[in-house]
Amino acid sequence: MFAVQSEVDRTPTDADPIEQRAISAVKTGDAGAYDYLVSKYMKRVVSIAWGIVRNAHDAEDLAQEAFVKAFQTIVRFKPGEPFGPWIYRIVTNLALDVIKHRQRFRHEEISDSLPATRGDRADLPAVTNELGQRIDAAIESLPEMQRIVARLYLVEHFEHSEIAAMTNLSEGTVRSHLSLARAKLRQRLADLYEGSHD
């Protein structure tokens, strides 16, 4: 009944009547209709979680928790609203909680000045070339919140307002993190980009 049409998951609900129907069906107790939403959004949701926690198992668990949480509270979901931003916000918040928990465990604060200390590149796409690896390493070397915001902007292609909604930061703070990240990334990737001219 609810066949997944594509993996394009940034279309508003209005542009995807199947999504709208699936949400209505889930609200009226048809849990099976939720499969459509899971199929449509899971890849993006796992990718967002992985980009933050950088661990495939944790990302899978976080995606599962996010979808279950969304299902449990779907009655509060406003009709006509797109499902994507909602599930992205849930998974981002869950992933940020994991990061905070890790930091607390290490008796540190999420810092704007200290570099992030993850290095799990095991699940980078197999086709990732040297350029991709350099970019990934440069993003991962950023301080925690700059890293997360930069990844959401550069890799996941979210806009400032979307990142602000997902991370509970103001749009100004998002822009500030991105500005700082841009300066550092330009410096660290200078050899790759300074030679190219548009």
Add this chain to the structure above:
Amino acid sequence: MTEDKFFEKLREDSAPLRFQPRDSALWTRLPVRIRERIHHQPSVSQMLARWYRPITVSFVALSIVAALSVTWLEHTRESSYAAEAMGSNSVEITVDGNTFNLAE
């Protein structure tokens, strides 16, 4: 290259860095896990059982402890009564016509 152009170019080059699991079974496993979780939402009776079961177990444990305590107290009290009775009553032993009183 301007800052903005650099960042837009970097954004283009970063798009392929999205997560791709080494274990592609994840994409079939995850929906199954989610389906299992949401199709097994606890019913009202299960919710009540979840609350009542530990409370019932606690009450049973308390009852057993109370019963054992009362039994032990009764037993202790009886023992002390017997000792008191022995202490307050004199015991007389007669040997070869001579009577000895142990209480004296």
